[in-house]
Amino acid sequence: MTQGKTRGGSRVALLATLAGLPGLALAQVADPKPWQLNMGRGVTHTARMAYEAHMVALWVCVAIGIIVFGAMGYAMFKFRKSKGAVAAQFSHNTTAELIWTIVPVIILIAMAWPATAKLIAMYDTRDSEMTIKVTGYQWMWKYEYLGQGVEFTSRLARSSDQMRQSGKVPDAASNPHYLLEVDHPLVLPVDTKIRFVITADDVIHSWWVPALGWKQDAIPGLINEAWTNIEVPGTYRGQCAELCGKDHGFMPIVVEAVSKADFQKWLAARKPAAPVPPAPAEGSPAPDVTPEQAAPAGGDASASAAPAATEAAPAPAQA
Numbered sequence: 001m002t003q004g005k006t007r008g009g010s011r012v013a014l015l016a017t018l019a020g021l022p023g024l025a026l027a028q029v030a031d032p033k034p035w036q037l038n039m040g041r042g043v044t045h046t047a048r049m050a051y052e053a054h055m056v057a058l059w060v061c062v063a064i065g066i067i068v069f070g071a072m073g074y075a076m077f078k079f080r081k082s083k084g085a086v087a088a089q090f091s092h093n094t095t096a097e098l099i100w101t102i103v104p105v106i107i108l109i110a111m112a113w114p115a116t117a118k119l120i121a122m123y124d125t126r127d128s129e130m131t132i133k134v135t136g137y138q139w140m141w142k143y144e145y146l147g148q149g150v151e152f153t154s155r156l157a158r159s160s161d162q163m164r165q166s167g168k169v170p171d172a173a174s175n176p177h178y179l180l181e182v183d184h185p186l187v188l189p190v191d192t193k194i195r196f197v198i199t200a201d202d203v204i205h206s207w208w209v210p211a212l213g214w215k216q217d218a219i220p221g222l223i224n225e226a227w228t229n230i231e232v233p234g235t236y237r238g239q240c241a242e243l244c245g246k247d248h249g250f251m252p253i254v255v256e257a258v259s260k261a262d263f264q265k266w267l268a269a270r271k272p273a274a275p276v277p278p279a280p281a282e283g284s285p286a287p288d289v290t291p292e293q294a295a296p297a298g299g300d301a302s303a304s305a306a307p308a309a310t311e312a313a314p315a316p317a318q319a
């Protein structure tokens with residue numbers, strides 16, 4: 001094997017394709033399922049790269065396991081004492097030691113080379129068509145469509161909240177998305193390279209949707225990057241993947257991937273239509289409401305929610 005010298009990518013890709021075939025029946029396309037055996041294939045190029053690297057590593061391990069345990073079993077059976085085998089008395093063999101050092105090194109390089117190329121590609125956010133800013137809070141997410149003037153918070157759906165506060169035990173039949181449903185999902189277009197900038201406002205969170213194939217820490221004071229390009233429309237669910245306090249398990253993520261046309265329609269409906277007129281001092285919405293409740297007319301969901309209660313609300317940022 002001269003993997004280090006040659007451009008082994010295509011060969012490894014072929015290997016990956018072959019390796020993935022027996023896993024087809026096990027692999028899930030999108031969200032993880034109970035008792036799922038294998039890693040999910042996901043719905044993005046990134047997810048597929050991770051899946052392929054995983055399958056290559058899995059089958060390399062299987063082959064090594066078969067060879068090692070096969071050789072052990074064969075030696076134990078063939079050269080057993082009852083057949084009169086006499087143990088060899090040598091204690092050192094330079095050739096054997098060279099082989100069992102060099103062969104694993106070659107195997108590791110052959111696996112690390114394409115895996116490194118994939119990792120680099122996963123962090124290459126250039127040529128993105130749009131950017132979403134994700135901010136983690138205890139215990140919800142805020143999404144901002146940068147340059148579009150659209151932003152909202154996304155928190156656990158009331159149905160899940162009511163269920164967990166009722167003391168009842170939810171079952172999968174009546175509550176299939178218990179703790180995995182939000183009030184406002186993140187709507188994204190398919191076939192679009194979307195860059196994410198991810199941060200947090202209080203403690204460390206982590207934004208993770210398995211079907212997209214990556215997770216990224218949301219750290220106060222830092223901005224992490226990631227990107228995705230969803231290939232299949234659908235609803236994909238995830239969760240905060242960093243222990244972030246008592247309600248860590250209650251800040252799910254829902255991504256709704258829709259066609260580009262549907263996304264543009266959705267975005268247009270969410271965009272602030274005109275500058276918000278000065279808010280009346282009385283009868284204003286309470287500060288602790290969702291953007292929807294603050295702006296029921298479907299207009300500006302972003303700028304008016306919190307500050308509108310007291311003074312004239314500032315005009316929304318012209319993007």
Ligand SMILES: [Cu+2]
Pocket residue numbers: 136137204205206240241242243244248251
């Ligand atoms: Cu969190």
